[in-house]
Amino acid sequence: MDLGYSTALLTDHYELTMVRAALHSGVAQRRAVFEVFARRLPPGRRYGVVTGTGRLLDALAAYTFDEAALEYLTSHGVLDEATATWAAGYRFTGNVWGYAEGECFFPGSPILVVEGTFAEAVVLETLVLSILNHDCAIAAAASRMATAAGDRPLIEMGSRRTHEEAAVAAARAAYVAGFATTSNLAAGRRYGLPTAGTAAHAFTLLHDGERNAFAAQLAALGPDTTLLVDTYDVPRAVRTAVDLAGPALGAVRIDSGDLGAVAREVREQLDSLGAPGTRIVVTGDLDEYGIAALAAAPVNGYGVGTSLVTGSGAPTASLVYKLVARADSAAPGSPLRPVAKRSVGKPSRGGRKAALRRRNSHGTATAEVVTLGEPAPAPNDRVLLRPLVRNGEIVGREPLAAARDRHAAALRELPPTARQLSAGDPAVPTEFLGRP
């Protein structure tokens, strides 16, 4: 997708001043490898979900410095003349490999590998992490909610609880992780997601009485709509709804009270009124635990807002972008040498890595194997890194449905503990093979 705007300034000041200093010292063109990984998952989580890859490729294609950006950067002393010249000609010419979108990941999984000159690769750090940290955080929460919901559809409706553009990305991430629809129209248009909606209390309050409001909605949108029944008195509203729409009424929505108890009463009432096909949708501060708690209630769908767009307690995925190898000179063919810092409490492993999902003969994942150098996959192993960008050319684009299908398959492949909502260790251990 052509974004139609430059993403070059969606970065940190220091990325460009580092390029400036590296150009000055003559090392900017050294070949370098950066890796994106998480040192740990959020507390208690069993797996992470790679999401945002498609957005990242679009953002990378739009990473060029236009006149206005260059003028800003030079007039504010961020770039000197040499760096401005470099920036004006910027176009990523390196290689990117990544875990495919929708794939699961674990602590240490090298979910993205960026290889290029130091200069061209380092400036992507902030943008790459912004996209992946946000989208992976949302998808990880969404995936747990989808597990909790089972076969019942989930509607993503959190746009109002997060930044207006984060909302669009959140809808996309939720869809990859198994949500059925979103309320966000920009996400519908931009990514082809199915959109859905019901009505707000304001719509009922606007009309002279609930009956008029329901009649208006039914007349305009047809009987297969969802009527909001908790503005005043639920049993009365349900009676009115079926009275007006008959058994063809699509659904009713409950947004307050003890959702399980109210749903049971409403189900009984709908059945007794001859509307057994009318569905019940519940909303109102649901998270994966709230959804799971309603598994035995007669609920047909869930709308999820705040907890989805805030990552259900983990609003960012803790992914980092680290230099793991670089050449000793800018000469072509100069070999890559592993590098790592020695910070306390922040383990870093130098050297370029590959990764396999080790699986037993039943196809169940048993380990995340991270290797230095080329891996040696056993027959059941899956190789996890695939090319996304080759010599600057984007080769990793795919339909969003592929990522959604992949996530479902990747999750099925994990041992059953992965799908427990309770806090615990990662579903499979990460094994690091080889020493730099």
Next chain:
Amino acid sequence: MDLGYSTALLTDHYELTMVRAALHSGVAQRRAVFEVFARRLPPGRRYGVVTGTGRLLDALAAYTFDEAALEYLTSHGVLDEATATWAAGYRFTGNVWGYAEGECFFPGSPILVVEGTFAEAVVLETLVLSILNHDCAIAAAASRMATAAGDRPLIEMGSRRTHEEAAVAAARAAYVAGFATTSNLAAGRRYGLPTAGTAAHAFTLLHDGERNAFAAQLAALGPDTTLLVDTYDVPRAVRTAVDLAGPALGAVRIDSGDLGAVAREVREQLDSLGAPGTRIVVTGDLDEYGIAALAAAPVNGYGVGTSLVTGSGAPTASLVYKLVARADSAAPGSPLRPVAKRSVGKPSRGGRKAALRRRNSHGTATAEVVTLGEPAPAPNDRVLLRPLVRNGEIVGREPLAAARDRHAAALRELPPTARQLSAGDPAVPTEFLGRP
């Protein structure tokens, strides 16, 4: 600011289908008043911070449906012909009042009041809440961090931990709440914020030895730069830094370890090396508590990332947009009638409201007074709502510096408990006067 793109689809599906049904039933043009307020503050927080107003006014000005949006909405069955015609001519023509940007708020504070026809006002719900819920959440966290930091400057550097556009808005919100600078270049350009940066470990690892890296940075950026000293061995790095830069060295940054202990050692070392003017900047998972814990350490500035952009535990501000009054007919002059739903556990107060900050003779705030109808301010009271949009014309734009100054003043006016980091009740009680 002209955004240069349409914001009309940054909304929920149901906003437009509600308009469609209301057009059908003939009530879409009834005069309506919506209010934005928070039922409660995040647990333990003493006050909220209004932020995002300027962004909201820009987004409102860009809220028009272009051809492509209309085509998407009609072809996907969201709009019928009548609603598409309405949308094609959409331009907000109503009035908006709000708490000024930077102002503090409390539970029930009507921080934004939107008056217009139901149709023109309801479609703004999602966008208004996205902007305010995000920006207010960030500013509330930033304000506490600024209090904890006292006179020491705070650098916002969280871009990589949040959605790439949320990052720009977060930098803006943090500035309003007292941060000194941001690392985000797009925020620097878009909002005129001062930007700042140091260097990453990758820059040191790229060079053949730390001495070469430091020399490169000093040569390119001058001695008043900030050298990152914890890639290998801190005391050796500090020695190298002063050896190369002399006493003119601007600052060193510490990003790992026990920041207080390391800062004390580095301060001693810098002083003993004759560099008493070299500042110490600390970074690394700091939040308001971490900042406060370093108050006695010889630290000159803090860089804050993750906790800032995730609202330090409260990533969204829980603001809602509720219909509180509407006319009985679309006829001009039809009086507004208070409305409210009767949901369990979600208190709503019908009727259009005004608000005052009640202050004692020392100028200290003692209550948030929310009144139905026009308020009667006592001599020390401050009227809180001011016009932002008048008959569709935006009248509330102001320089960002005004919001920043206002926040500092609004915070000073609150009782001292407001500035405690410990969990507690709102700093002043909200008093509701009058009954609808």
